[in-house]
Amino acid sequence: MPRRIAASRGWRRLGLAWIAGAFGALAMPPYGLLPALAVSLCIAVWLTDGAVSGRSLGRRAGPAFLIGWAWGFGFLTAGLWWLGSAFLVEADEFxxxxPLGVIGLPFGVGIFYGAGFSAAAALWSEGPARIAALALGLGGAEWLRGHVLTGFPWNVLGMALGQNLWLMQAAASVGLYGLTVLAVLICAAPATLFDAGSPRHSYGPLAAAAILLVALALAGADRVGQADPAVSGVRLRLVQPNLQQDAKFRPENRDDIVDRYIELSDRPPEAGEATPTHIVWPESAFPFLIQRDPDTLAKIAAGLKPGRVLLTGAARADEPLPGERPRIYNAIMVIEPDGTITDTYDKVHLVPFGEYLPGFLDGALRAFGLRQFVAIPGGFSAGNPAAQRILTVPGLPPVVGTICYEAIFPAAIRPLGQPIDAARPPGLILNVTNDGWFGDTPGPRQHLAQARLRAVEEGLPMVRDANTGISAVIDPHGRITAQSAIDVETVLDADLPARIIGGTIYARFGDLLFAGMLVACAAAATARRKRA
Structure with missing residues (x-):
């Protein structure tokens, strides 16, 4: 079979690559079938064997690129089909x-995988070293996918390991992209069992991959052996209102919306449980500018029990100069018991086409009457990427704000070009989001899984409040201590886990170890080519 796969040509080769990539998506959340990625990558290795065999170095890049592009196209199409749900919310307009979201996005982003396979082909050789070349190419490709053109690191290959409690612990050292290198080394290793010309099957690479996988699991199990303590004096209440993206969520319904939030916030706790000290409301909590509505702020202050602090998602407007349109930000606000807004965080990493139209397309698209999904005139403005993300909240350790899919970006809690303030280290990551656009699909589950990995990388608890779910409290080892169901109106009461004292290796050094892994893979692949 490997020889037949390697011998495929033309459209048959691209079709096999697409199918293999699509099958590999079963390794992503919420399915987590790691063997599916092994099958997928083995087929990709054999296809690349056939593409580079007998070709000079200069003639390898094109065929390898097409294989990688088709593989990535299939992987992303099968993993991101649920994006189509967002286009059905306002179907008359979107x-x-x-097809642009469900097919066009995977079609374009597949270019990164094509580039990764091309890079691997340049170092391709017979034997196990080509697995290192593939890990180098795909590890670099996934890093580029997470950074180029605002970045889109959704369902990075490292999530094949990053959703298992024991295996995800390696992210505390090497991060998501380091997990990607490990996932490729482990899952592509079985391809070497069938190397042509070998006098007998070689089990060495497979045995090494199995040992690596077991070692990661045992080290992870040891790391999560003890429970994390809770922060004293803090009891969280996450409000999940389950407000759908329909006509009810309009400014004229502001009173009903605010009343719903207050009613949920003031529900009595379960028998024997502590009274909440901090209330969290999700992203897009209000279809109006709460900062300019003193009556609503007074209503919130009167409606919440005395002493409770509110953290909520809300749109925020700055004060424009005369003749200018105000800039609108997607923000998190801290509202104290008297109704005063004392601190804000403005979202830095906006969703292209969801919250704004990219500058080079903005004029052309608006000329046809088109707009971004969120109906803000002109779209949201991005916050300052170099500003501190830390929110000061009475009764809580320093809070790092993230909004919506900002939680899928490794190292995103750090201000651009600046280290974390050692004198005031963060104590938790707050993520408010609205996944109501995607319904009961894999999307919200994938979002939760990726946010969960940020807690492990940084050694910080994650408090995640989602409009329609899935809301959760996650400890700094990635254990979910409280979780809501999806598409239900509910409140989630939970203690706040404490951070890991001293942080993690990844929190201190970022992707430095990942870069070292790429260098090691390049050295292994290059050494084999020199001997060949």
Whole structure:
């Protein structure tokens, strides 16, 4: 079979690559079938064997690129099909663009995988070293996918390991992209069992991969052996209102919306449980500018029990100069018991086409009457990427704000170009989001899984409040201590886990170890080519 796969040509080769990539998506959340990625990558290795065999170095890049692009196209199409749900919320306006999201995005982002396979082909050789070349190419490709053109690190290959409690612990040292290198080394190793010309099957690479996988699991199990303590004097209440993206969520319904939030916030706790000290409301809590509505702020202050501090998602407007349109920010606000807004965080990493139209397309698209999904005139403005993300909240350790899919970006809690303030280290990551656009699909589950990995990388608890779910409290080892169901109106009461004192290796050094892993893979692949 490996020889037949390697011998495929033309459209048959691309079709096999697409199918293999699509099958590999079963390794991503919420399915977590790691063997599916092994099958997928083994087929990719054999296809690349056939593409580079007998070709000079200069003639390898094109065929390898097409294999990688087709593989990535299939992987992303099968893993991100649920994006189509967002185009159906306001189908009369956005249905025409559904193919662009479901097919066009994977088609374009597949270019990164093509580049990764091309890089691997340049170092390709017979034997196990080509697995290192593939890990180098795909590890670099995934890093580029997370950074180029605002970045889109959704369902990075490292999530194949990053959703298992024991295996994800390696992210505390090497991060998501380091997990990607490990996942490729482990899952592509079985391809070497069938190397052509070998006098007998070689089990060495497979045995090494199995040992590596077991070692990661045992080290992870040891790391999560003890429970994390709770922060004293803190009891969280996460409000999940389950407000759908329909006509009810309009400014004219502000009173009903605010009343719903207050009613949920003031529900009595379960028998024997402590009274909440801090209330969290999700992203897009209000379809109006709460900062300019003193009556609503007074209503919130009167409606919440005395002493409770509110953290909420909300749109925020700055004060424009005369003749200028105000800039609108997607923000997190800290509202104290008297109704005063004492601190804010403005979202830095906006969703292209969801919250704004990219500058080079903005004029052209608006000329046709098109807009971004969130109906803000002109779209949201991005916050300052170099500003501190830390929110000061009475009764809580320093809070790092993240909004929506900002939680899928490794190292995103750090201000651009600046280290974390050692004198005031963060004590938790707050993520408010609205996954109501995607319904009961894999999307919200994938979002939760990726946010969960940020807690492990940084050694910080994650408090995640989602409009329609899934809301959760996650300790700094990635254990979910409280979780809501999806598409239900509910409140989630939980203690706040304490951070890991001293942080993690990844929190201190970022992707430095990942870069070292790429260098090691390049050295292994290059050494084999020199001997060949």
């Amino acid at each position: 249905l025409w663009a559904l």
